[in-house]
Amino acid sequence: DVIDVKDVLAQGHFTFDPGFMATAACESKITFIDGDKGVLLHRGYPIDQLAEKADYLEVCYLLLHGELPNAEQKDEFDKLVRNHTMLHDQVQRFYNGFRRDAHPMAVMCGVVGALSAFYHDGLDVENPKHREITAIRLVAKIPTIAAWSYKYTIGQPFMYPRNDLSYAENFLYMMFATPADVDYKVNPVLAKAMDRIFTLHADHEQNASTSTVRMAGSTGANPYACIAAGIAALWGPAHGGANEAVLKMLDEIGSVENVAEFMEKVKRKEVKLMGFGHRVYKNFDPRAKVMKQTCDEVLAALGINDPQLALAMELEKIALSDEYFIKRNLYPNVDFYSGIILKAIGIPTAMFTVIFALARTVGWISHWLEMHSAPYKIARPRQLYTGATQRDFVKVDQR
Ligand code: ACO
Numbered sequence: 235d236v237i238d239v240k241d242v243l244a245q246g247h248f249t250f251d252p253g254f255m256a257t258a259a260c261e262s263k264i265t266f267i268d269g270d271k272g273v274l275l276h277r278g279y280p281i282d283q284l285a286e287k288a289d290y291l292e293v294c295y296l297l298l299h300g301e302l303p304n305a306e307q308k309d310e311f312d313k314l315v316r317n318h319t320m321l322h323d324q325v326q327r328f329y330n331g332f333r334r335d336a337h338p339m340a341v342m343c344g345v346v347g348a349l350s351a352f353y354h355d356g357l358d359v360e361n362p363k364h365r366e367i368t369a370i371r372l373v374a375k376i377p378t379i380a381a382w383s384y385k386y387t388i389g390q391p392f393m394y395p396r397n398d399l400s401y402a403e404n405f406l407y408m409m410f411a412t413p414a415d416v417d418y419k420v421n422p423v424l425a426k427a428m429d430r431i432f433t434l435h436a437d438h439e440q441n442a443s444t445s446t447v448r449m450a451g452s453t454g455a456n457p458y459a460c461i462a463a464g465i466a467a468l469w470g471p472a473h474g475g476a477n478e479a480v481l482k483m484l485d486e487i488g489s490v491e492n493v494a495e496f497m498e499k500v501k502r503k504e505v506k507l508m509g510f511g512h513r514v515y516k517n518f519d520p521r522a523k524v525m526k527q528t529c530d531e532v533l534a535a536l537g538i539n540d541p542q543l544a545l546a547m548e549l550e551k552i553a554l555s556d557e558y559f560i561k562r563n564l565y566p567n568v569d570f571y572s573g574i575i576l577k578a579i580g581i582p583t584a585m586f587t588v589i590f591a592l593a594r595t596v597g598w599i600s601h602w603l604e605m606h607s608a609p610y611k612i613a614r615p616r617q618l619y620t621g622a623t624q625r626d627f628v629k630v631d632q633r
Pocket of ligand 1 (some may be wrong): 412471472474476500503505506507508509510511513514562564567568569620
């Protein structure tokens with residue numbers, strides 16, 4: 235049931251809903267989730283079909299435009315994205331301002347925010363053409379920004395985008411090629427897995443980071459600054475930082491013999507089982523199912539026998555049959571297996587959340603576009619004040 239806020243306000247009330255458990259802040263036509271059934275649809279299409287049959291740029295087109303592209307539209311869109319992969323040469327200098335051991339998410343926040351300095355004057359967010367080119371620029375440039383945030387922290391020269399490669403191939407090329415090895419060949423199995431990981435993270439309706447982008451955007455702020463705000467919100471371990479936290483947790487547990495003891499700690503609420511639980515899904519996260527399948531494929535193709543995967547499977551098995559998890563409807567989420575695949579691809583742990591940010595940029599900007607395509611209100615939540623009642627000021631020498 236939906237209660238109209240105007241009725242609530244007319245009665246002189248407002249709702250108290252910390253964490254927005256039961257409050258919708260907008261209407262949207264982009265993504266549908268049925269958390270009880272474990273369903274995720276983008277513009278009506280099930281995520282498993284998109285992950286299996288579409289490539290990431292097709293999904294980007296779908297999220298941005300509302301329909302899948304035909305062959306001509308797909309070709310045109312791909313070309314448009316390729317045309318915008320380069321960063322202004324001055325953007326490179328922003329990287330030098332960071333400590334070399336900075337977390338790449340800190341670099342991402344800074345550099346994406348800095349794009350607002352390059353695209354601000356003359357950018358009219360009320361102009362649909364300006365909004366459209368903003369979306370293209372962001373989707374095109376974010377792999378370059380992400381790969382360079384890695385290259386900077388390891389002290390290697392930046393690799394320029396290669397526009398003859400697919401979106402995922404180009405990203406892996408910029409991550410792993412060096413000037414001494416420009417003939418670096420991207421493994422097609424890894425490129426396919428990377429593309430699928432991008433697709434699985436492309437959008438997820440009003441999560442914390444997307445809501446942050448909408449909230450910042452509702453003030454009419456520069457869109458690149460809004461996306462930087464989304465990146466900041468994504469960073470935390472309760473959201474996008476969970477994929478990094480899962481691998482740290484697996485490292486700490488160490489081996490299968492320690493799983494039972496770890497689970498006791500979880501049940502005593504001393505630690506959380508990272509990669510488990512979700513605000514909306516009270517069933518399997520449909521993305522986690524595809525992720526597990528991709529994980530199996532990648533490890534088999536690379537001939538990797540990862541003990542961390544065995545550990546993750548043991549954790550999953552125990553959790554799914556344990557009363558604590560059953561009672562609370564806690565299932566693996568998208569991040570439970572993504573870290574293991576990213577590790578197999580050779581992505582360092584600190585970059586996991588960056589990959590999430592890269593993939594989610596299209597979701598954020600689709601929501602920003604949707605918000606700006608119709609009348610919208612500035613986001614301004616109310617609060618339940620619990621502080622002191624009115625009192626008179628007392629001078630410092632009389633306190
Ligand atoms: N491990 C152990 N217990 C958990 C976990 C977990 N991962 N998640 C929730 N619980 C327990 C809570 O302690 C709580 O128990 P209680 O009812 O006895 O108090 C109950 O389950 C409900 O949990 P809440 O924290 O109220 O659920 P909420 O919707 O607020 O939080 C969240 C969801 C943040 C995702 C949480 O499940 C969590 O922290 N998970 C681990 C981090 C993680 O994997 N995050 C990624 C989310 S998906 C994404 O952003 C891509």
